[in-house]
Amino acid sequence: MKKIVTRFAPSPTGFMHIGGVRTALYSYLYAQKMGGDFILRIEDTDKSREVKGSIAHIQESLTWLGIDWKYGPDKPGPFGSCLQSDRLDIYKKYAQTLVDKGLAYPDPYTNEELEAFREQAKAEKRPFLYREHRPETFGVWDGTKPLRFKVSEVKRYHWTDAVRGELEAGEEMLDDIIIIKADGYPTYNFAHIVDDHEMEVTHVMRGEEFIASTPKFLSLYDALEIPYPVFVTMPPIMAADGKKKLGKRDGAKDLLEYRTEGYLPEAMVNFLALIGWNPGTEQEVFGETELIETFTLEKIQRSGGAFNEEKLLWMNKEYLQKLSTEDFAKYVKDALPETITSLPLFTEQTLLKLAPSIQERVHSKAEITQAAEEGEYSWAFSTPKVDPALVQWKKDESPKDALPRLQKALELLTDADFSTADTIKSAVWDYAEEVGRGELLWPLRVSLTGRERSPDPFTCAFVVGKEEALLRIQSILNSI
RNA sequence: GGUCCCAUCGUCUAAUGGUUAGGACGCUAGGUUUUCAUCCUAGAAAUCGGAGUUCGAUUCUCCGUGGGAUCACCA
Numbered sequence: 001m002k003k004i005v006t007r008f009a010p011s012p013t014g015f016m017h018i019g020g021v022r023t024a025l026y027s028y029l030y031a032q033k034m035g036g037d038f039i040l041r042i043e044d045t046d047k048s049r050e051v052k053g054s055i056a057h058i059q060e061s062l063t064w065l066g067i068d069w070k071y072g073p074d075k076p077g078p079f080g081s082c083l084q085s086d087r088l089d090i091y092k093k094y095a096q097t098l099v100d101k102g103l104a105y106p107d108p109y110t111n112e113e114l115e116a117f118r119e120q121a122k123a124e125k126r127p128f129l130y131r132e133h134r135p136e137t138f139g140v141w142d143g144t145k146p147l148r149f150k151v152s153e154v155k156r157y158h159w160t161d162a163v164r165g166e167l168e169a170g171e172e173m174l175d176d177i178i179i180i181k182a183d184g185y186p187t188y189n190f191a192h193i194v195d196d197h198e199m200e201v202t203h204v205m206r207g208e209e210f211i212a213s214t215p216k217f218l219s220l221y222d223a224l225e226i227p228y229p230v231f232v233t234m235p236p237i238m239a240a241d242g243k244k245k246l247g248k249r250d251g252a253k254d255l256l257e258y259r260t261e262g263y264l265p266e267a268m269v270n271f272l273a274l275i276g277w278n279p280g281t282e283q284e285v286f287g288e289t290e291l292i293e294t295f296t297l298e299k300i301q302r303s304g305g306a307f308n309e310e311k312l313l314w315m316n317k318e319y320l321q322k323l324s325t326e327d328f329a330k331y332v333k334d335a336l337p338e339t340i341t342s343l344p345l346f347t348e349q350t351l352l353k354l355a356p357s358i359q360e361r362v363h364s365k366a367e368i369t370q371a372a373e374e375g376e377y378s379w380a381f382s383t384p385k386v387d388p389a390l391v392q393w394k395k396d397e398s399p400k401d402a403l404p405r406l407q408k409a410l411e412l413l414t415d416a417d418f419s420t421a422d423t424i425k426s427a428v429w430d431y432a433e434e435v436g437r438g439e440l441l442w443p444l445r446v447s448l449t450g451r452e453r454s455p456d457p458f459t460c461a462f463v464v465g466k467e468e469a470l471l472r473i474q475s476i477l478n479s480i
Numbered sequence: 481g482g483u484c485c486c487a488u489c490g491u492c493u494a495a496u497g498g499u500u501a502g503g504a505c506g507c508u509a510g511g512u513u514u515u516c517a518u519c520c521u522a523g524a525a526a527u528c529g530g531a532g533u534u535c536g537a538u539u540c541u542c543c544g545u546g547g548g549a550u551c552a553c554c555a
Binding site: 214305 | 481482483484485486487490491492493494495502503504505506513514515516517518519547548549550551552553554555
């Protein structure tokens with residue numbers, strides 16, 4: 001059996017966004033699943049649109065997600081460079097075979113003349129077709145004029161798509177397209193066919209925007225006598241409103257922004273895989289290995305899917321919870337603003353003790369940063385100013401009513417084992433049951449944190465440590 | 481406008497001729513050792529419309545409708 005080869009072929013015109021990455025991911029997953037190769041090819045044939053640094057950016061994006069390539073801009077293959085700009089001679093060679101067969105010719109018209117043809121067609125309300133203006137005799141291609149492909153067979157093309165099934169399109173799409181531009185660079189239409197053939201790509205996986213132009217490609221495959229690869233059309237990813245394709249103009253973000261926001265690559269991969277594909281089971285959370293095992297072309301969706309950030313957030317939480325406490329503490333530290341990390345009681349040790357209580361509730365780095373800015377964690381790293389009124393548990397009580405309970409708790413805690421939150425809990429639990437849990441636990445927690453919302457009092461006491469905890473309780477006792 | 485593609489809860493989707501149309505996110509309610517969160521349980525929520533084929537259509541066919549894509553010396 002022939003080795004499966006897939007490729008991802010972006011143009012270096014800026015950052016990578018969700019849509020592009022998903023295409024890359026599926027191509028990668030399929031190659032992995034089939035024991036084949038995945039190639040990263042850079043389609044840099046339009047110098048004017050090229051954005052400096054984007055090749056590195058693309059590589060960084062894919063690497064972040066754990067998508068690695070057998071051949072790429074940094075790793076040439078047996079077929080040569082993976083940068084199209086390095087392959088000009090190859091395209092010229094293929095173009096020449098077309099010229100030799102009388103299937104390609106230099107465009108004799110000026111831009112102005114072409115524009116006039118277009119205007120005319122528009123005025124007559126019919127589509128513009130270059131082939132209607134095809135010169136009767138072909139000049140010699142000297143490289144100063146664009147080279148056009150002469151469509152020899154204007155017919156209806158039928159082809160099979162691994163996802164969409166039988167597809168067809170009419171002759172309206174067939175025209176004498178430019179294959180080599182006046183600047184010597186090939187067009188996408190031509191270059192990708194040559195490269196896919198040279199690189200022995202078996203499965204061409206790309207977005208549905210290419211369905212309409214497939215007849216053009218097919219006519220070129222025929223003229224070049226290149227066998228068709230398997231076409232695999234991916235559904236578009238739509239903007240959150242589900243109305244239009246997610247593009248840079250519709251708020252599609254740079255993939256790496258998600259990294260900065262604290263999304264884990266595993267969560268992103270898992271989430272991305274599930275827009276437009278599913279295993280047919282009820283499983284939602286997949287590791288990469290599992291994804292590779294279960295991935296099939298047949299289960300790729302036909303219709304477009306909206307990018308739902310809330311589900312991404314949920315997914316991220318799933319993966320955040322799998323992190324070790326140490327790793328999660330690092331994650332938290334990254335998210336904490338200077339105002340927190342510079343607090344007097346801030347230490348790695350305290351952070352490590354606090355981390356689990358954050359881990360069970362948080363979805364992203366942004367959430368931690370925001371909570372921190374709102375003062376949610378300050379109690380752990382500095383002695384809070386406690387408003388005595390907050391100690392009041394029931395409406396008809398006065399803060400003073402909590403005094404005896406706190407006094408007793410202080411005694412119990414003085415003798416308590418502070419090695420875990422549980423040992424602290426067992427020291428006061430019986431008493432809490434006796435007086436009513438809320439009656440003790442609320443004032444205790446408030447004394448420790450000064451906040452209406454926080455983790456449970458045992459965790460809080462554990463985080464700040466025995467000495468500090470006792471100090472805080474004593475302090476509230478004095479101030480009521 | 482021509483051509484092409486698509487159509488199940490708000491969203492991601494399962495079920496391809498026979499199911500109480502299932503799951504997940506989100507939402508609502510209740511519960512779990514105080515608050516917030518987590519977690520658990522329950523609930524509301526969908527087959528775009530119309531014909532046809534069939535004993536029976538989410539599923540097959542046709543026509544609408546809606547949405548998307550594409551018509552470059554961009555990829």
